Amino acid sequence: MIRVFLLVFGLLVWASAGQAQNLLENGTFDADLSGWTTFSDGLRVLTLWQEADAGGSPDSGSASVTNFDEGVGTTQVGLLQCAAVSPGQSYDLRGALQFPVGQAATGLAEVTVFWFSSSTCTGFLSDEFAFAQGTPGSWVDHSRTLTAPASAQGARINLRVFKETGGGGLDTHFDDFFFGPEGTAPPCTANARTLCLNDDRFKVTANWLRTNGEAGTGNAVELTGDTGYFWFFNAANVEMIVKVLTGCPQNGHFWVFAGGLTNVEVELRVEDTQSGIVRTYNNPQRAPFQPIQDTAAFETCP
């Protein structure tokens, strides 16, 4: 009986310590828009789940919000979700936004938090801009720390489209949303293009460019907690292996080692999510990838 109790207790401790407390349901939009509600304020909007995932994962997708209204300026439509909060507590809000290229209309993919006096998001108190993306291109990660007002019990996260000029529908994309008490966000989230190495502290990605101009992001495969590899063109064809080691007892640094089996142009990016410091390593076009043994990569111990 005691053994069972200890086992259950141990699992509870493990679960609370090991999982980030995302207060949002379905922030990664894995299969649909469940958990999110479309709001239109009487305007024309289309919200859709799409297969394109911010991290390139074949097992997840993202949200597409299109503003079809002819009006400009304050026109705001999108998706929302309510979460219960504690008064005065600080919260981390993270998300990835994409503003697709080639659209006639201009504007912003925008995230705003509305604070309420009830946990079900009634009794409006105030609203607060979090972050936005208006430059067309690839996915961009954003983050912001917000503090709930002294009387707030609920927060409504609004993913919306702000239309600056007309010219037809304005499409914006949202993915990887996290909202939780400050400091509980996962430091690095592994996906099909991202390795999280050394206790998930270091975020590693690789971009490649061919002589014909074809470019892409390396597909990531984790091998051990400290080591992973990337393939570019074919899953059976490994291009680069990389590891991040703790060299703190030896020389007070984290070490980055990498070996390439390639001669295409590569930019290897390693981010220490704890300090925010980024190191990049570049292999020139048509050059055999030289071994990287950077034992002074990050002077950020422990």
Ligand SMILES: [Ca+2]
């Ligand atoms: Ca996703």
